[in-house]
Amino acid sequence: DGGITQSPKYLFRKEGQNVTLSCEQNLNHDAMYWYRQDPGQGLRLIYYSQIVNDFQKGDIAEGYSVSREKKESFPLTVTSAQKNPTAFYLCASSVSGSQETQYFGPGTRLLVL
Amino acid sequence: AQSVTQLDSQVPVFEEAPVELRCNYSSSVSVYLFWYVQYPNQGLQLLLKYLSGSTLVKGINGFEAEFNKSQTSFHLRKPSVHISDTAEYFCAVSETGGYNKLIFGAGTRLAVHP
Numbered sequence A: 001d002g003g004i005t006q007s008p009k010y011l012f013r014k015e016g017q018n019v020t021l022s023c024e025q026n027l028n029h030d031a032m033y034w035y036r037q038d039p040g041q042g043l044r045l046i047y048y049s050q051i052v053n054d055f056q057k058g059d060i061a062e063g064y065s066v067s068r069e070k071k072e073s074f075p076l077t078v079t080s081a082q083k084n085p086t087a088f089y090l091c092a093s094s095v096s097g098s099q100e101t102q103y104f105g106p107g108t109r110l111l112v113l
Numbered sequence B: 001a002q003s004v005t006q007l008d009s010q011v012p013v014f015e016e017a018p019v020e021l022r023c024n025y026s027s028s029v030s031v032y033l034f035w036y037v038q039y040p041n042q043g044l045q046l047l048l049k050y051l052s053g054s055t056l057v058k059g060i061n062g063f064e065a066e067f068n069k070s071q072t073s074f075h076l077r078k079p080s081v082h083i084s085d086t087a088e089y090f091c092a093v094s095e096t097g098g099y100n101k102l103i104f105g106a107g108t109r110l111a112v113h114p
Helices: none
Strands: A004-007 A010-013 A019-025 A031-037 A043-051 A054-057 A064-066 A076-078 A087-094 A108-112 B003-006 B010-014 B019-021 B023-026 B031-038 B044-050 B056-058 B064-068 B073-078 B087-095 B108-113
Touching: A004 A087, A010 A019, A019 A031, A019 A087, A019 A108, A043 A064, B003 B087, B010 B019, B019 B108, B023 B031, B023 B087, B031 B064, B031 B073, B044 B056, B044 B064, B044 B073, B073 B087
Parallel strands: A010 A108, B010 B108
Antiparallel strands: A004 A019, A019 A076, A031 A043, A031 A087, A043 A054, A064 A076, A087 A108, B003 B023, B019 B073, B023 B073, B031 B044, B031 B087, B056 B064, B064 B073, B087 B108
């Protein structure tokens, strides 16, 4: 079965702690994305990567970091600099090109203790 | 820059009734248009997309949407809804020739009642 997996499903962060959200895809897609979803605001792009070892900031990158060392993996770290991290985080992947469908993972809900 | 406005945050409807979810966009360049559906606590799934050609696009689960360039709209319709259509629906645009950055609307929550 091809698809995108995200783990964990729920994640709790303590004050001052960095946490990492996992995203893995076996669709052989070059492009991967991280979105943040807040109630009533739709999805906002955090980071995206069009190819291995390359990534760019999206609209709300402050307080987040990513890496893309392998084609199938695009982990997101929520750093202590992100002061309001409580949200639903969605990872997506696609073939390169703006007409292409993005395929989404099931999401990780991050809560602050 | 592009923007997307979904005109209704919530749409309640009775089962087997028709429904229209409205989407307007703003862009200075040509765009592709998408509708995605999100069931509770899940990721998004593509319903349909408009790239070019016929302005009426048919998607999965009996949904269709019509692209209207003069009104910059891409409204989603279904002639008869089911309880299982209860979900959040997102309209999105991406710039043609760009790198596939999607700009999403705020979403419309469709609640189908028996």
